[in-house]
Amino acid sequence: MITVKGLRKQYKGVTVVNIPELIVGKGESFGLVGNNGAGKTTFFRMILDLVRPTEGEVLSQGTDVKKTEDWKYYTGSFLDESFLIDYLTPDEYFEFVASLHDYSAGDLQEFLSQFEALFNGEIIGQNKYIRDLSKGNQKKVGIAAALMGRPEVILLDEPFANLDPTTQIRLKNLLRDWKENHQLTMLISSHDLNHVTEVCERIVLLEKGEVKQDIKTSSSTLKDLEDYFAAY
Numbered sequence: 001m002i003t004v005k006g007l008r009k010q011y012k013g014v015t016v017v018n019i020p021e022l023i024v025g026k027g028e029s030f031g032l033v034g035n036n037g038a039g040k041t042t043f044f045r046m047i048l049d050l051v052r053p054t055e056g057e058v059l060s061q062g063t064d065v066k067k068t069e070d071w072k073y074y075t076g077s078f079l080d081e082s083f084l085i086d087y088l089t090p091d092e093y094f095e096f097v098a099s100l101h102d103y104s105a106g107d108l109q110e111f112l113s114q115f116e117a118l119f120n121g122e123i124i125g126q127n128k129y130i131r132d133l134s135k136g137n138q139k140k141v142g143i144a145a146a147l148m149g150r151p152e153v154i155l156l157d158e159p160f161a162n163l164d165p166t167t168q169i170r171l172k173n174l175l176r177d178w179k180e181n182h183q184l185t186m187l188i189s190s191h192d193l194n195h196v197t198e199v200c201e202r203i204v205l206l207e208k209g210e211v212k213q214d215i216k217t218s219s220s221t222l223k224d225l226e227d228y229f230a231a232y
């Protein structure tokens with residue numbers, strides 16, 4: 001589904017991502033971990049053609065993301081608040097995104113009803129601009145909007161950060177359900193080793209832009225990762 005070939009990104013001569021080859025299969029849940037500055041966001045931004053590689057390419061369903069727009073129709077993403085329109089209320093924003101995907105008012109209501117527990121009464125009908133929401137609530141809006149296009153692939157950068165423990169658990173369940181029910185290919189970067197190993201069947205560990213481990217998640221993965229980062 002997503003194939004990385006000879007991917008390298010340099011800033012001022014310093015290499016921040018260097019991934020010779022990596023394939024994320026259709027329907028795979030792929031977790032990306034690594035310390036601050038490891039290159040996780042830069043990697044995701046190259047997959048979304050928001051940052052151009054210095055060398056190499058990212059293919060989505062066989063086509064180079066920087067040469068076509070086709071992948072945008074089946075790819076959802078939320079990396080940070082800049083993906084939102086912050087002078088709208090969440091209700092207005094969802095209506096806008098829904099209109100892009102030809103939702104009726106009923107479709108939108110049905111779609112949003114799946115997020116009732118996650119939203120916890122703080123998002124819909126609150127008459128607050130997105131810019132005035134807490135970081136965690138902005139994140140909930142972004143994740144829901146990213147799923148609205150019924151994507152085949154979704155990229156989420158730090159989805160568990162800034163969320164309270166209850167919401168983290170609700171999000172974890174929601175992502176697992178979506179993956180199962182919609183055959184979603186999911187790429188998640190996270191510093192939360194616990195959550196990412198629970199949600200993802202494969203974990204790639206990035207260090208200084210390079211893949212240091214590529215693991216099929218098992219019962220020992222969390223401890224193995226904790227040991228790795230403790231010894232770093």
Ligand SMILES: Nc1ncnc2c1ncn2[C@@H]1O[C@H](COP(=O)(O)OP(=O)(O)OP(=O)(O)O)[C@@H](O)[C@H]1O
Binds near residue numbers: 011036041
């Ligand atoms: N526009 C830029 N100009 C210069 N350096 C950049 C730029 N964007 C990213 N970098 C550098 O690239 C490296 C990787 O950054 P990146 O944000 O991808 O890491 P990360 O793994 O997502 O980190 P974090 O966990 O802190 O979010 C860092 O050293 C960062 O300073």
